[in-house]
Amino acid sequence: xxxFLYRExxxxxxxxxxxxxxxxxxxxHYVMPVRTTQFRAKGxxxxxxxxxxxxxxxxxxxxxxxxxxxxxxxxxxxxTRHFITNVLADPGDKAGEFHVRSSFMVTRTxxxxxxxxxxxxxxxxxxxxxxxxFKIVSRRILIDQTVLSGSNLSIFF
Amino acid sequence: MSIAATPNGSGRNAPLNGFTQLSNGEHLxxxxxxxxxxxxxxIFADPEVYQMEIDxxxxxxxxxxxxxxxxxxxxxLVSRQCGxxxxxxxxxxxxxxxxxxxxxxxxxxxxCRTDRENVRFLRCPYHGWAYRNNGELASAGAENHYGEGxxxxxxxxxxxxxxxxxxxxxxxxxxxxxxPTLDEWLGDMKWYLDxxxxxxxxxxxxGVPQIWDVDCAWKFATDNFTDNFHVFWAHQSLxxxxxxxxxxxxxxxxxxxxxxxxxxxxxxxxxxNDEHTKGLGLPKVMWPRFNDHLKAGQAEIAMKHGYxxxxxxxNFHWLQLxxxxxxxxxxxxxxxxxxxxxISATRTRMYSWFAIDKSAPPEYRKTSYETYVRNFGPSGxxxxxxxxxxxxxxxxAVGPAAKRHTLHHKMGLNxxxxxxxxxxxxxxxxxxxxxxxxxxxxxxxxLNRMTTPLNGSNKATTP
Numbered sequence: 001x002x003x004f005l006y007r008e009x010x011x012x013x014x015x016x017x018x019x020x021x022x023x024x025x026x027x028x029h030y031v032m033p034v035r036t037t038q039f040r041a042k043g044x045x046x047x048x049x050x051x052x053x054x055x056x057x058x059x060x061x062x063x064x065x066x067x068x069x070x071x072x073x074x075x076x077x078x079x080t081r082h083f084i085t086n087v088l089a090d091p092g093d094k095a096g097e098f099h100v101r102s103s104f105m106v107t108r109t110x111x112x113x114x115x116x117x118x119x120x121x122x123x124x125x126x127x128x129x130x131x132x133x134f135k136i137v138s139r140r141i142l143i144d145q146t147v148l149s150g151s152n153l154s155i156f157f
Numbered sequence: 158m159s160i161a162a163t164p165n166g167s168g169r170n171a172p173l174n175g176f177t178q179l180s181n182g183e184h185l186x187x188x189x190x191x192x193x194x195x196x197x198x199x200i201f202a203d204p205e206v207y208q209m210e211i212d213x214x215x216x217x218x219x220x221x222x223x224x225x226x227x228x229x230x231x232x233x234l235v236s237r238q239c240g241x242x243x244x245x246x247x248x249x250x251x252x253x254x255x256x257x258x259x260x261x262x263x264x265x266x267x268x269c270r271t272d273r274e275n276v277r278f279l280r281c282p283y284h285g286w287a288y289r290n291n292g293e294l295a296s297a298g299a300e301n302h303y304g305e306g307x308x309x310x311x312x313x314x315x316x317x318x319x320x321x322x323x324x325x326x327x328x329x330x331x332x333x334x335x336x337p338t339l340d341e342w343l344g345d346m347k348w349y350l351d352x353x354x355x356x357x358x359x360x361x362x363x364g365v366p367q368i369w370d371v372d373c374a375w376k377f378a379t380d381n382f383t384d385n386f387h388v389f390w391a392h393q394s395l396x397x398x399x400x401x402x403x404x405x406x407x408x409x410x411x412x413x414x415x416x417x418x419x420x421x422x423x424x425x426x427x428x429x430n431d432e433h434t435k436g437l438g439l440p441k442v443m444w445p446r447f448n449d450h451l452k453a454g455q456a457e458i459a460m461k462h463g464y465x466x467x468x469x470x471x472n473f474h475w476l477q478l479x480x481x482x483x484x485x486x487x488x489x490x491x492x493x494x495x496x497x498x499x500i501s502a503t504r505t506r507m508y509s510w511f512a513i514d515k516s517a518p519p520e521y522r523k524t525s526y527e528t529y530v531r532n533f534g535p536s537g538x539x540x541x542x543x544x545x546x547x548x549x550x551x552x553x554a555v556g557p558a559a560k561r562h563t564l565h566h567k568m569g570l571n572x573x574x575x576x577x578x579x580x581x582x583x584x585x586x587x588x589x590x591x592x593x594x595x596x597x598x599x600x601x602x603x604l605n606r607m608t609t610p611l612n613g614s615n616k617a618t619t620p
Binding site: 032034036037038039045047048049050051052053054055057058060061062064065066068070071072073074111113146147148149150151152153154 | 270271272273363364365366367368369370371372373391393394395396397398400482483484485486506511526527530531534535536538540541542544545546548549552
């Protein structure tokens, strides 16, 4: 399972987004809620409004866009590095599914600029197929920042 | 139809005693000549010009704080910026919408340090001064140690904005007591705000804004919002995906309008026979509401167009767009509200809200929201490329050589205005929505504000 997450990170860091789609289930829900600063009693501040609200078709649209060479936000491409740590897995709600939490640190540089930094936790649901490989059924990206310091989100988490 | 009054400063008879002069000896009115379509690159990323903007633009303009639907109940509060100052926008126990500087009267500590709340009191963490949600000081810490006359509590409420105004639920405020009222400031812009924020009854803002920081000079973002002819080029990837038409003129079928005080806007039609881009992209079932809620000319504009953008000068924008969520979906209408606030000469904080008609059917509401997130805001497949452009415009604007040159804003400089029969709305309307008439009008007001003396608006106002 950890190796699966590492292999996924390698695809994202080497601009192999088409291959990355192969790691996603066709019924995937991929979401990054907007976070707000709240007092502890009110929870972690995640809101219904999101930075990403995606299904498989919309993620594939994003990937196709990056492949056009006219997506200026990634043309020329950013360099990203996905550091995935603190992986914890529990049995999921359905047979063959697992709740997998991991911490991420994603660095992004582009052009001659310095680093943009994104950190947070991913809450995934992974499904194991009969063939034994995993697919990502659900990914909830819990970003630490309330105000993103990256100029845009043309990368994946 | 009248020519919008956008003084360019050159007609002023008073020598401004160096007020408009930069340290290299040049005057703002010499290097910013909107009526000729020449805007110096110096004004974008130069710290000296930014320093001048702080008082002249952000110390005395009208700024958008939020929408009434964000604070529906007594005690509801959101933390916002009013110009460059942190502000609290709150509905008090009596239901009155108020806005204050987010700063204790004692030592200046921020009294609200969360993004949204429901409160009856705000207690400053520093010395315990506590304020009611109408701004009154209820108690100060260690009150019994103040001698007689040392603590005049009735004079020590939170510092209110100088004026607050609400139009169509949109809450604006200014720190300038001498500013025209919001009603006067908006003027004919209200007629167009009605179309966007009143076409089917009330609009509501959904949830919180997306907020993110971009390494760009704020005016590069501002300049972009009524720019139609960048769409084909800047968003070329979407043309290749079939999400935008594959001909360069596709967003040129419309009108651009300039208004007094630098307010600007456009309305653009979709392809003929494209039902999706009629009626502002709203579902057909909602179209009859236009006639119930709008005047005839307004309803005609709403019915005919699929796209619109506008700027309440300087930094409030609407984007009314018709777009598809992905390559397998049909286009739907989206209402996006934007504000950009500079953090420095070369860094800007972006705010982006999703808004929708209160009477929208649930299915449309969901689709419109998903389409918004996928197209706009920091992850939007439209917006991403804009930020890239604004950042690289900024990178290329900071050097001493660049600052000696102008940008080119001449498209439509000699454009004839639309005949009265052609455009039913107020202001100066121009046919062909490819043109830089709107940007020139915006820079005209910028120059006007930058060359108008402060008259003490930047001086101490409390003892």
